[in-house]
Amino acid sequence: xxxxxxxxxxxxxxxxxxxxxxxxxxxxxxxxxxxxxxxxxxxxxxxxxxxxxxxxxxxxxxxxxxxxxxxxxxxxxxxxxxxxxxxxxxxxxxxxxxxxxxxxxxxxxxxxxxxxxxxxxxxxxxxxxxxxxxxxxxxxxxxxxxxxxxxxxxxxxxxxxxxxxxxxxxxxxxxxxxxxxxxxxxxxxxxxxxxxxxxxxxxxxxxxxxxxxxxxxxxxxxxxxxxxxxxxxxxxxxxxxxxxxxxxxxxxxxxxxxxxx
Amino acid sequence: xxxxxxxxxxxxxxxxxxxxxxxxxxxxxxxxxxxxxxxxxxxxxxxxxxxxxxxxxxxxxxxxxxxxxxxxxxxxxxxxxxxxxxxxxxxxxxxxxxxxxxxxxxxxxxxxxxxxxxxxxxxxxxxxxxxxxxxxxxxxxxxxxxxxxxxxxxxxxxxxxxxxxxxxxxxxxxxxxxxxxxxxxxxxxxxxxxxxxxxxxxxxxxxxxxxxxxxxxxxxxxxxxxxxxxxxxxxxxxxxxxxxxxxxxxxxxxxxxxxxxxxxxxxxxxxxxxxxxxxxxxxxxxxxxxxxxxxxxxxxxxxxxxxxxxxxxxxxxxxxxxxxxxxxxxxxxxxxxxxxxxxxxxxxxxxxxxxxxxxxxxxxxxxxxxxxxxxxxxxxxxxxxxxxxxxxxxxxxxxxxxxxxxxxxxxxxxxxxxxxxxxxxxxxxxxxxxxx
Numbered sequence: 001x002x003x004x005x006x007x008x009x010x011x012x013x014x015x016x017x018x019x020x021x022x023x024x025x026x027x028x029x030x031x032x033x034x035x036x037x038x039x040x041x042x043x044x045x046x047x048x049x050x051x052x053x054x055x056x057x058x059x060x061x062x063x064x065x066x067x068x069x070x071x072x073x074x075x076x077x078x079x080x081x082x083x084x085x086x087x088x089x090x091x092x093x094x095x096x097x098x099x100x101x102x103x104x105x106x107x108x109x110x111x112x113x114x115x116x117x118x119x120x121x122x123x124x125x126x127x128x129x130x131x132x133x134x135x136x137x138x139x140x141x142x143x144x145x146x147x148x149x150x151x152x153x154x155x156x157x158x159x160x161x162x163x164x165x166x167x168x169x170x171x172x173x174x175x176x177x178x179x180x181x182x183x184x185x186x187x188x189x190x191x192x193x194x195x196x197x198x199x200x201x202x203x204x205x206x207x208x209x210x211x212x213x214x215x216x217x218x219x220x221x222x223x224x225x226x227x228x229x230x231x232x233x234x235x236x237x238x239x240x241x242x243x244x245x246x247x248x249x250x251x252x253x254x255x256x257x258x259x260x261x
Numbered sequence: 262x263x264x265x266x267x268x269x270x271x272x273x274x275x276x277x278x279x280x281x282x283x284x285x286x287x288x289x290x291x292x293x294x295x296x297x298x299x300x301x302x303x304x305x306x307x308x309x310x311x312x313x314x315x316x317x318x319x320x321x322x323x324x325x326x327x328x329x330x331x332x333x334x335x336x337x338x339x340x341x342x343x344x345x346x347x348x349x350x351x352x353x354x355x356x357x358x359x360x361x362x363x364x365x366x367x368x369x370x371x372x373x374x375x376x377x378x379x380x381x382x383x384x385x386x387x388x389x390x391x392x393x394x395x396x397x398x399x400x401x402x403x404x405x406x407x408x409x410x411x412x413x414x415x416x417x418x419x420x421x422x423x424x425x426x427x428x429x430x431x432x433x434x435x436x437x438x439x440x441x442x443x444x445x446x447x448x449x450x451x452x453x454x455x456x457x458x459x460x461x462x463x464x465x466x467x468x469x470x471x472x473x474x475x476x477x478x479x480x481x482x483x484x485x486x487x488x489x490x491x492x493x494x495x496x497x498x499x500x501x502x503x504x505x506x507x508x509x510x511x512x513x514x515x516x517x518x519x520x521x522x523x524x525x526x527x528x529x530x531x532x533x534x535x536x537x538x539x540x541x542x543x544x545x546x547x548x549x550x551x552x553x554x555x556x557x558x559x560x561x562x563x564x565x566x567x568x569x570x571x572x573x574x575x576x577x578x579x580x581x582x583x584x585x586x587x588x589x590x591x592x593x594x595x596x597x598x599x600x601x602x603x604x605x606x607x608x609x610x611x612x613x614x615x616x617x618x619x620x621x622x623x624x625x626x627x628x629x630x631x632x633x634x635x636x637x638x639x640x641x642x643x644x645x646x647x648x649x650x651x652x653x654x655x656x657x658x659x660x661x662x663x664x665x666x667x668x669x670x671x672x673x674x675x676x677x678x679x680x681x682x683x684x685x686x687x688x689x690x691x692x693x694x695x696x697x
Binding site for chain 2: 054056080081082084085090093097098099101106111113114118119120124126173174177180225
């Protein structure tokens, strides 16, 4: 399968838990600069695919390769999550996983962990370079927070944020790691229509201004149909359809998967 | 409503009093004395009302305290006279001149201590300061990294034995070369720190994937293994008899009399405590410290944000162990004698207790907790046989009434004060920890 500019390719991916084949021979690809959605009924294996891509699980079979900026293809399956993150894949979580007792600013600062270099010795010495680095860090983080419209909450403790803001903070934290591909796991779950609309704009903005490709899992069909250019549909761990929102809407297999016979 | 509660409490306390009277009857009222092959039971009835009254009063007080605590829990913690006072003290300490004065006063008190109170108190203080260093080190592991470590005494032992063994094996060579063996202290100090840190890294490798109770069990086992190895490799470490006649630290070639030596070691201990506080504060407030904190909050999210957990845990255990090593050398120098019995599980638990009672994660808390736990028993010697009982009660009281510890952590938060020109000044106004 040769596609123009695939920055992520999944080839024959399977994940077996004991006797359960959670993902069965899934192949898909993400092109540079697109917004792609992964949908499917509950338990279809969407989050499992995310976990395989980001290193939380080691896939049983198959390959996951990335290609950043037209460079060499690189296999990443089986690497550790922090290594994969360093290679430019960042994610959010379905059940929000913020650092609850830290401030909004600090959450984003953790995202920039690998953009800094100071180790223990430099932390103790606190030389000019380290102080400079910290100053720049705060500056960078603030810029990200402004972009995500989180700057009013900047000094707030993360767990005290309204639900919608917590979801956005997860995205901000992921963006802080300088990814080329952002994986969003149900970014609007639990949001009201107004918040959903806002996030829709944010997702477009991230793609257009930050030049970050986006793969998202979502159950909110209005969001999926509005923002995504291509959709993959998963059912019982198998890929059952792929196409533009229009094609997916009319696909009988998809309708069957969602509504039954 | 309030009346009903009161009546209910009174009734429950009365039941408790009756129950305790029955329960303690055979223990405190009956007395069997055997004389001439005849058992004679004597009833000391006069004790019964005392038991009942004591049980009633204690039970009632406990119930009221719990209710008071529950009612208090609804209010934000920032209310009440004590909280207001701490806030005031903290904002005062944020001002540079006040902070400077406070530090100077503290230093002056610390400097005058051995002269004002004499050798006995100085020696007690040295022991307490050793525990302060231990608590500060463990606080990095437990408070900042969130990794429970019950084998902390092992690193303490590594430090002490580094000095002890250095003396045992390199000491004679030193003496025959005409050098003062007191120099060994200054060689042992950094060596012990580094060695303990290496041991910390070694321990961190097998426990990388463990959390909570599993981590506690493995670290506990590690601590016991180290102690057992020290105890059973007699030809190298002296076994259960340990190593004695360890020299005191070098002081310009002078052989100090015990009193002066204690004062000297006291000053070294104070300096080391200051160094520990300085380093721990710097680490907390840095990229490394933030990563440790994030790891404690959520390991999965932390790893997904690119933080290397393996490295993080290695750093945590090593940093914590480093200070235990330093404290170990001090202990060996102060007591001039070490054996494996000084490094039992009980030592680890005492240090952990100091951290928890003081306030997990809090530097003033660790200092206060260690001082409290080491100084009070010394000055209440007559109550020594009840020490465990008092520790237990204190622990229960702290956990119920002050779960964050006596001097809870007031984390320095990275904040942004709004004006873009101030970017680069990540210093929070007024919410820094009181500088020691």
